[in-house]
Amino acid sequence: MDFDVIIVGGGPAGLTAAWRCAEKGLTTLVIEKKDRLDENKRANTCYLHIAPGMYGENISLRRMPGEARLVFEKNGFSLRYTGEQFDYYDSYMLSPSGHKVHYRGNNQPLGTVFDMDAILSDLLREASGRGAGFLTSALVVSGENRGNRARVTVKKAGKSLLVEGRKILVCEGLSSRVVEKLGLNKKREWLGKAPFLQYTMEGTDCPLEPGPISIKGSRRIIMAPDATGKNRWSLITSSTLPAKGCKTTMDYFLNDSIISPWFKKAYPVKKLATTVEIFTPLLEPYEGHFLIVGESAGCAETQVHGAMLSGFWAGDAVYEELLNGGGFKSYQRKWVSAFHWCKEEWRHALVKNSILYPYFKDEELDYLFSLLDGQVVVTGPSNPFTSMENLMNLFLAQPGIEKEIARKVERLKTIGAEDIKKLRQERLRRHL
Numbered sequence: 001m002d003f004d005v006i007i008v009g010g011g012p013a014g015l016t017a018a019w020r021c022a023e024k025g026l027t028t029l030v031i032e033k034k035d036r037l038d039e040n041k042r043a044n045t046c047y048l049h050i051a052p053g054m055y056g057e058n059i060s061l062r063r064m065p066g067e068a069r070l071v072f073e074k075n076g077f078s079l080r081y082t083g084e085q086f087d088y089y090d091s092y093m094l095s096p097s098g099h100k101v102h103y104r105g106n107n108q109p110l111g112t113v114f115d116m117d118a119i120l121s122d123l124l125r126e127a128s129g130r131g132a133g134f135l136t137s138a139l140v141v142s143g144e145n146r147g148n149r150a151r152v153t154v155k156k157a158g159k160s161l162l163v164e165g166r167k168i169l170v171c172e173g174l175s176s177r178v179v180e181k182l183g184l185n186k187k188r189e190w191l192g193k194a195p196f197l198q199y200t201m202e203g204t205d206c207p208l209e210p211g212p213i214s215i216k217g218s219r220r221i222i223m224a225p226d227a228t229g230k231n232r233w234s235l236i237t238s239s240t241l242p243a244k245g246c247k248t249t250m251d252y253f254l255n256d257s258i259i260s261p262w263f264k265k266a267y268p269v270k271k272l273a274t275t276v277e278i279f280t281p282l283l284e285p286y287e288g289h290f291l292i293v294g295e296s297a298g299c300a301e302t303q304v305h306g307a308m309l310s311g312f313w314a315g316d317a318v319y320e321e322l323l324n325g326g327g328f329k330s331y332q333r334k335w336v337s338a339f340h341w342c343k344e345e346w347r348h349a350l351v352k353n354s355i356l357y358p359y360f361k362d363e364e365l366d367y368l369f370s371l372l373d374g375q376v377v378v379t380g381p382s383n384p385f386t387s388m389e390n391l392m393n394l395f396l397a398q399p400g401i402e403k404e405i406a407r408k409v410e411r412l413k414t415i416g417a418e419d420i421k422k423l424r425q426e427r428l429r430r431h432l
């Protein structure tokens with residue numbers, strides 16, 4: 001089997017790349033380990049963050065009768081989306097004993113909730129409509145450059161097969177096997193490994209407006225309304241390894257916590273589990289004929305729309321690389337300038353969120369959040385990369401904030417990579 005492009009992984013990055021490659025007339029094969037490409041199997045809160053300028057783009061959902069289109073204004077493309085979706089105007093952060101920061105959109109939504117299965121099935125339709133081929137239930141175990149071509153080794157139905165192509169796009173998401181086999185992880189720093197557990201609960205009776213709710217502290221959870229906007233909410237928790245810590249936290253929130261009354265009549269309709277491994281990003285995301293795309297080269301999340309954006313660039317990059325050369329380098333320039341964590345000052349923005357505890361003790365979080373009880377913080381569309389900085393600024397703006405804790409808040413704004421590593425290790429020790 002020989003192709004212009006082989007794409008390893010059919011998530012949002014891989015399927016968008018497949019659509020773009022096939023549209024440009026390249027013979028394209030997607031190899032995916034799942035049996036169904038249109039079924040999401042990884043935990044996901046399904047928020048579309050539409051803050052202007054995120055990833056150097058203005059992303060929006062344009063609704064028309066019968067369908068919507070996800071529009072990437074600056075890159076000049078759009079993709080069909082036919083699934084359920086609704087805009088949310090409120091979001092909340094709760095302290096361990098229930099003090100609340102309530103955000104509300106300033107005459108505009110904070111974001112949109114979408115359906116991940118629908119995103120995948122619409123992308124699949126676009127890619128297969130343009131002629132891309134698919135090999136499912138097939139696990140890629142390694143890849144190698146061979147002269148003017150490259151190949152991957154695939155395990156399918158107990159057999160091993162070799163698939164060869166002119167270029168290979170690695171779109172496996174975090175913890176990529178091919179990146180590891182190519183030796184590219186040696187260029188990165190390992191930041192950690194975390195299991196996630198997600199329950200989708202039918203019959204949830206949440207008194208707050210539908211939107212993201214995140215509970216901070218020594219026990220943490222995120223609540224996300226389903227795209228139908230009905231009484232179906234997802235609960236997502238993470239822990240350090242071993243993964244059974246996730247189940248203990250989930251049981252606590254469902255049965256003994258400040259939010260458990262909301263789940264008295266609720267029952268799980270779906271359970272998902274994911275373990276993610278986090279490295280610093282690959283700043284030179286290619287090796288020979290392999291281009292590493294989306295989260296496989298990322299640090300933490302590209303988010304679904306960031307993965308689609310990088311898939312689109314990857315399609316163009318392969319075409320250019322095959323035609324004149326230089327395509328992978330031009331992908332690299334876009335990648336490094338768009339993704340915040342490729343730049344030093346942003347690298348740990350999301351990680352800071354995860355170390356709120358133990359950086360602040362539970363009682364300190366209760367104190368800080370109590371300063372905002374009863375207020376509605378009017379704000380623009382949500383951006384997970386800037387939310388931590390904004391929260392710290394909000395605390396500091398509260399009159400009468402205790403001096404000592406204000407100093408601690410200031411410090412979190414400027415904390416560096418080494419401190420973050422120590423705090424993460426401390427959290428790990430406390431959980432053992």
Ligand SMILES: Cc1cc2nc3c(=O)[nH]c(=O)nc-3n(C[C@H](O)[C@H](O)[C@H](O)COP(=O)(O)OP(=O)(O)OC[C@H]3O[C@@H](n4cnc5c(N)ncnc54)[C@H](O)[C@@H]3O)c2cc1C
Binds near residue numbers: 008033046295
């Ligand atoms: C808990 C959690 C919550 C999140 N919430 C949001 C959110 O609210 N909004 C948002 O936009 N993003 C969210 N994300 C992030 C989002 O899911 C990712 O950024 C996005 O899915 C990355 O896309 P990708 O295509 O790069 O990788 P993935 O979506 O991981 O896709 C990779 C694909 O490759 C396949 N694959 C992997 N390895 C192999 C192999 N060796 N052989 C063959 N196939 C393989 C996988 O089965 C998968 O289909 C969340 C992530 C987590 C963990």
